[in-house]
Amino acid sequence: MSAPLLALLDGSIVDVAHPIIRADDLGVVRGDGVFDATLVRSGADGAPHVRDREAHLDRLERSAEILQLPAPDRAGFDRAIDALVAAWDFGAEPEAIIRLVLTRGAESGGGATAFALMAPLGASAIAERQRGVAITLLGRGHDGDEVAAMPWLLPGAKSLSYSINMAAKRHAAQHGFDDVVFVSPAGALLEGPTSTLVVDRGGRLLTPRQDGILASITLEHLTRDAPAEGLDVAFETLSPDDLRASDGAWLLSSGRLLARVTSVDGQPLPVSPHDPALRRLLDV
Known part of the structure; x- marks a missing residue:
């Protein structure tokens, strides 16, 4: 199974083992954040397709509004999705899940935490x-x-x-x-x-x-x-x-x-x- 890929909202790919979240991030210590997940699969023409991409970004925005979080950086999440899809080996793993994550950030302040994580779709699914x-x-x-x-x-x-x-x-x-x-x-x-x-x-x-x-x-x-x-x-x-x-x-x-x-x-x-x-x- 391929290793997960992690992307930041500037479109850069980061080692998934590299720490990007503070220990006091409210998404970690209190679950204070939102996420959404979408399927990405290799199409009949061999090109990757992000399923219902805009609808998942819309739902991420609605979830953030309900939790009174800052509005997601939609352009940033688009960059992250594009970077993940470009870097993914669809020959080895033709179906994958991209999770879009937004938390309230560190308890001590400093703004929201946001990233996108791509991993193979589980064999059980x-x-x-x-x-x-x-x-x-x-x-x-x-x-x-x-x-x-x-x-x-x-x-x-x-x-x-x-x-x-x-x-x-x-x-x-x-x-x-x-x-x-x-x-x-x-x-x-x-x-x-x-x-x-x-x-x-x-x-x-x-x-x-x-x-x-x-x-x-x-x-x-x-x-x-x-x-x-x-x-x-x-x-x-x-x-x-x-x-x-x-x-x-x-x-x-x-x-x-x-x-x-x-x-x-x-x-x-x-x-x-x-x-x-x-x-x-x-x-x-």
């Missing part, structure tokens, strides 16, 4: 596109509409405070599952730690309402292009029973793109007849 994922349902502790009304809980922001999400993924793995979908106290399906849920119910593609849920760029892509396949995506309140009784379901994310849900807490799910269409639409 690539495998899960083909074999699917076995998921478990876990409680999240807040209803979506409650979170949406509490701006201090940062609804809609992709913040660096990801420890709960990662703990949920570890809990799932320890119990033999690949991934998680969160459930609200009222019993409504929400999102995964790093993914969005889409359910096929009688030929209708449904996804949970977006109250308190991070906007998914991959879902936006699907919603925009689904009519070309005679499909539409609708937002509805969904329960665990809706998922278990569905004709199929998927988890969508920027890196993995699309992974079919094979089972829910051990109960198998069928393969939706629309699975090939979604794979075409998302270029899986």
Whole structure:
């Protein structure tokens, strides 16, 4: 596996082992910062393509605004992305993830910290596109509409405070599952730690309402292009029973793109007849 590449906003490539963050950076000691991540892959013509580049930069800006961080230096992040793509060996690693990071900076002052990091897409993410994922349902502790009304809980922001999400993924793995979908106290399906849920119910593609849920760029892509396949995506309140009784379901994310849900807490799910269409639409 290729080593990660690190770029600063002036477009320079820095050794990933070289320290660029102070020990008192608030992104490190308090998770006070935001990030976004986008897939980069070698296209059919051999040229690299940064997927939904502008949409990810837009979401980084929205996340920064929610946390009242300085507006990201968009031109600087563009320079960093271009430098990483130019330096990457797509022959060795044809798919990679670029993470755009912005923190509040050192606690003692001095301004924000910003950089971009490029690493190979994990082998498990690539495998899960083909074999699917076995998921478990876990409680999240807040209803979506409650979170949406509490701006201090940062609804809609992709913040660096990801420890709960990662703990949920570890809990799932320890119990033999690949991934998680969160459930609200009222019993409504929400999102995964790093993914969005889409359910096929009688030929209708449904996804949970977006109250308190991070906007998914991959879902936006699907919603925009689904009519070309005679499909539409609708937002509805969904329960665990809706998922278990569905004709199929998927988890969508920027890196993995699309992974079919094979089972829910051990109960198998069928393969939706629309699975090939979604794979075409998302270029899986």
